[in-house]
Amino acid sequence: MNKNEYREMWVFIEHDGKTVHPVSLELCCEIRKICDASREPLTAVIVGELPEGEKDKVRECGVDKIIHVSGTGCDTFSTDAYTGLFTELCRKYKPSAVFVGGTIFGRDFAPRFACRLPTGCTSDATQLNWNPETGDIEFVEPAVGGKMMAVITVPDMRPQVGTIRPGTFKYAPAGRRECITTEEVFDVPVEEIRTKRLDFRADEADESLNIADADVIVCVGNGMKGADRLPRYRELAELLGGKIGCTRPVFDRGLLPFKLVIGQSGAVVKPKLYIAFGVSGAVNHVTGITDSDRIVAVNKDPDAAIFRYCDYGIVGDMDEVCERMIEKLKQMKKRA
Ligand SMILES: Cc1cc2nc3c(=O)[nH]c(=O)nc-3n(C[C@H](O)[C@H](O)[C@H](O)COP(=O)(O)OP(=O)(O)OC[C@H]3O[C@@H](n4cnc5c(N)ncnc54)[C@H](O)[C@@H]3O)c2cc1C
Missing domain, CATH: 3.40.50.620 (HUPs)
Structure with missing residues (x-):
């Protein structure tokens, strides 16, 4: 050739x-x-x-x-x-x-x-x-x-x-x-042409699953203990005017739908603020977040790779940090 x-x-x-x-x-x-x-x-x-x-x-x-x-x-x-x-x-x-x-x-x-x-x-x-x-x-x-x-x-x-x-x-x-x-x-x-279109039905529009354009994303990683913890992260996302996202293992565990997976095989996101809770920072995930304006990472392991990519890093238990953030935001909203 x-x-x-x-x-x-x-x-x-x-x-x-x-x-x-x-x-x-x-x-x-x-x-x-x-x-x-x-x-x-x-x-x-x-x-x-x-x-x-x-x-x-x-x-x-x-x-x-x-x-x-x-x-x-x-x-x-x-x-x-x-x-x-x-x-x-x-x-x-x-x-x-x-x-x-x-x-x-x-x-x-x-x-x-x-x-x-x-x-x-x-x-x-x-x-x-x-x-x-x-x-x-x-x-x-x-x-x-x-x-x-x-x-x-x-x-x-x-x-x-x-x-x-x-x-x-x-x-x-x-x-x-x-x-x-x-x-x-x-x-x-x-x-x-072996196929014939009989009908076209778009996915039911569930805006919470459309994270590509979200300004704030609260991403939960595999560090999350179980489904019972999810409502608190959702609440945090709502207080920040944002949406919840996840890493692939969270989808693999059946906790959140695939549309919320961020990274190489999921969505590429560009929020103003991205907060990672219990996310290790694997390249397959980080690929989807590098255009975020601000990255905050919460991980109990001070050597976690995610700390190499963030603007602010918090070493600690993700649930404790989430609760503190919710508390603080509620106080701020009351004062406003
Ligand atoms: C071809 C291919 C494509 C892939 N595509 C994607 C993709 O699109 N998106 C994606 O996310 N992954 C993808 N993956 C998987 C990816 O390689 C990683 O396995 C995945 O991102 C890891 O997810 P995680 O960080 O949530 O989990 P883990 O690697 O299990 O990390 C969990 C983290 O939580 C921390 N932690 C645990 N408990 C706590 C606690 N109580 N408080 C605070 N921190 C805690 C741990 O220290 C750890 O750092 C892909 C893999 C392949 C091979």
Whole structure:
């Protein structure tokens, strides 16, 4: 394979026909920087109809080109249609890399079309570098339970495919530049689509489970003794105007739902204040909190890794500290 034949970095623009998924805009912003370094065009691939105002949001992220695809099977996501579509598009246009949001849909079709091409697909990178010597993207992610950072490349094949979880990169639009739009018509053979959408029901909106945008997060770790302690941490979160989150072992113990897990396999959060109670500070967790404005850690072990990442550290029993904080906040509220 001649790698030089492959140019353009692509971002798949996920949308529901009305609005673009934030992860696609985050990716456009991050890949813009890589394209500036590698001097390759940044292309946004939009499948199906999307209002012009939403396309403008994509253009604001500094894309050089939009490929807009329409045709049978394009309007609603289906694994077969999108896998077939991206396999064909990549064969035709030969992009050097394709970045897809690590959403339920993205995680589904990206490895499939990568496999069909065939090429490599990396998931859940927390950092992307472009190596000027090899021309390869370096997908960096925690490995071996967070004890080391793995650098994964696709050295011999193109395109380099990667799925990146929402919230990993910042939405910081570089601004508009000259952007051309190419129309592509692609009819996925109906017999190749093995699924049929019968109905669509969104998750019941439970705002307490949406922690990605919370200003304050009280995170409980595996140091928590049992479910009977949870109401006190919830109360603390409420007094601070925030929400409760957790580490993965807390989910594994069945104490809180997966949507509240923060870290590499859970949510990436950016609160003004993040308080960790009984959290050890494993890289797989810390990956999800590094953009917090202020980090406070409470742990009984003075050598816990979490103290390396916090602005304020309290060595002590998490329940005692939680009670003291609740007491103090209630006093302050009474006085106010
Ligand atoms: C591929 C992969 C992905 C992963 N993704 C994630 C992820 O997204 N999110 C995540 O959280 N984890 C993730 N993990 C797991 C991660 O590696 C750690 O195992 C996990 O973060 C540890 O959680 P913890 O700190 O709550 O528990 P522990 O490591 O068990 O630490 C508990 C801490 O509580 C302290 N403690 C105990 N009792 C008290 C007390 N009474 N008062 C104060 N402190 C106390 C202890 O000193 C200890 O530091 C992932 C692992 C892998 C392999």
